[in-house]
Amino acid sequence: MSCASARMMVRDPMKNSVRNVYLFPYVIWIGLFVVAPILLILYYSFFDIDGNWTLANYKTFFTPIYLKMAASSVWYAFLITFFSLLVAYPTAYWLTKTKHKQLWLLLMILPTWVNLLLKVYAFLGIFGTYGLANAILETIGIGTKQILFTDFSFVFVSVYIFIPFMILPIFNSLEELNPSLIDAARDLGASAWTTFRRVVFPLTLDGVKAGCQAVFIPSLSLFMITRLIAGNRVITLGTAIEQHFLVTQNWGMGSTIAVFLIIAMAIVVIATGNRK
Amino acid sequence: MRGNKKWANAYLVFVFLILYTPIIYLIYYSFNSGGTMHDFEGFTLEWYKEVIGDTRLWIIVLNTLTIALLAAAISTILGVMGALAIYYVKKRQMKQLLLTLNNVLIVSPDVIIGASFLILFTIIGIQLGFTSVLLSHIAFSVPIVVLMVLPKLQEMSPTLIDAARDLGANQWDVLTKVILPFITPGIFAGFFMALTYSLDDFAVTFFVTGNGFSTLSVEIYSRARQGISLSINALSTLLFLFTVVLVIGYYFISQKSSTLYGMRGRRK
Incomplete structure (x- = not known):
């Protein structure tokens, strides 16, 4: 908005037109993109x-x-979400108990700022035949295994990528939790586990839902990880869309798959969306 | 619970190590003269020399930075307008509708954004390359700026505006002297988020970039597909250092705006 047009608006007695100045470009953006x-x-x-x-x-x-x-794409997305949650919840929970928690949180989140492709690329080395993972397997006596280009490597790398995105919303919801509720539960004789199960977890469900949403939807569409790490073992909806749009140039079929991906996305958003 | 303290810390350290292992692994082998990501043969700076001498790569870095800064600046302006628009809309349903539409691009998977923008640009007749990449980066950064700015607007007491109006300020003064200064932390956070979104994006760019134009993420992808080359490792060390500097910058900004909430909401 240029200075001159803004001043013109000022002389306009209609307050609405000022609003429209803001609304107009924004609505154009919504319409177009x-x-x-x-x-x-x-x-x-x-x-x-x-x-x-x-x-x-x-x-x-x-x-x-x-x-x-x-179906297999949804199944992989489910596995990735499940394991991310499994790792991230205790992490977030214990993070809130540390002394410098904001600093620790920042350190846990920092890897998300490293380009995703570089992290995936690192696993090409770690999971390679002579890489770190096989060296560890060798020392504990299991012996060298083919890890790259398996569905295990795909799930592992994806979970690795998504853990911080799961930690953050859970951490935030744990921070909002009123600690006197926990004291009350303990005073009334609940065990640590019962307190967690009946008080802490239900009250942080919003964070869990937000985290699941932030993990599940993107994991339906990861095509770069499947291409780099899983070879052709894993094909997700995202891989298929990329294939149709950029390789076989069959935009129609790609769009059809995309329609179903959008439907899946809408379902997930509605299922995880009844937050305040 | 007290006995658990040790386990808790051990667990945190374990997760911490897992999160950092790949990054350290990359950096460690960037000094390997052996040329592979196993068997460290000897220390060398050869790969860094290769990266620094790679003109094509530096052009790509320049492209990436240009796109990121432009996209962040433009989407910040659009996003602030969007937040003001939503703030001023009085009807509840209209507000809700705008917010929902705003969030569509945040929850959409990158492939959908990329594929649909590819169709859009082809139909409008925008040539794939710099313009299409810039437009799509602006497009997907706008909603996050809105989400960073809107809470600040809602925190602002409406009496501030009334007071300014009573004291004779016109609309423009109210905007520049009251509203904008108040929401500045939100604007900075939004700009920073837009910047990192743009720098980090791979999938959308991959769809809408033509043959001639490339950003760093796309370049890393095409190099990584050809297998291991330690110049990528050297590049990642440099990028990691750059990232740390950026994050420290963001940390100080967000210290001002009090919390890390909302940092990196989604993806990628």
Whole structure:
């Protein structure tokens, strides 16, 4: 907004027009980059590779190959979310008990600022035949294993990437928890475990939900990790979309898969979304 | 509970080590003269020389920084306007609708954003390259700026504005002398977040970048796909140092705006 136009608005007695100055560019942004792209995806999902109107893409999606791919993608996303939560909850819980917790939290979050691809690339070395992981397996007597290009490596690396995103919302919700509630539960005779199960966990469920949402949705669409770490062992919805858009140039089919990914996303958001 | 203290600390240290192992691993082998990410043969700075002498790479770094700074600046302006728009909207439903639409891009997976923007740019006829990458970075950074600025606006007491108006300030004065100074911490946080989003983005850029144009993430991806090359390690050491400097900067800004809440909400 230029100075001159702002001053013109000032002379305008209608307060509304000032609001519209803010609203206008923002609504343009929403229209162009939020609404239009979703509609375009939907529109393109009805075209085949030669540009003819068709429902064939949807038929193809409901063949066993695609359904299996979608199911396994959801299954992997579930596993990744589950293990991230398993690691992150205790971490967040005990982080709140440390002395310099903000500093510790910052240190735990710091790796997210390192480019994701570099971290994935590091695992090419760590999981390689002569890498750190196999060296450890060797010393404890299990012997060298093929770790790269397996689904284990995919899940492990993804969990590694997402742990900080799970820690943060859980940490925040634990911080908001009123400590006198815990004292009250203990005073009334609840054991440490009962206190956790009946008081702490339910009250931090919002953080857990936020974390799950932040992990589950992206893990449906990770294609770079599957490409670099899992070879062709794991194909997620994201990998398939990337394949159709950038390799086979079949935008119609890619859009159809994207439509289902958007639906999955909406379901997850609604399921985890009843927060304040 | 007291006996658990040791276990708790051991667990934290363990998670901490896991989180940092890959980064340290990368940095450690960037000094390996052997050329592989195993068997450290001898200390060398060869890979750093290679990175520093790589003109193509520096052009890409320059591209990445240009895109990030431009995208962060423009999306901050748009985002502040968006936050003000949402703040001024009186109808509850309208407010809710705007917020929902705002959050769509935050929860959307990158592939969806990338694929749909690719269609959008192709239809409008924007050539894939600098412009398309810049536009998409602006587009996905706007909502996060809105989310950083809006709470600050809501914290602001409306009586401040009334007082300013009563004392004869016009709308422009109210904006520049009352509102903007008050929400400055939010604006800085938003700008910083937009900057890191842009620097960090791979998937969206990968979709909307043409053949001639590349950012650092895309370049790292295409190099990593060809296998291990220790110049990537050297590059990651340099980037890590740069990141630490940025984070320290952000830490001081967020100390001012009191909490780390909302830091890095999603992704990637």
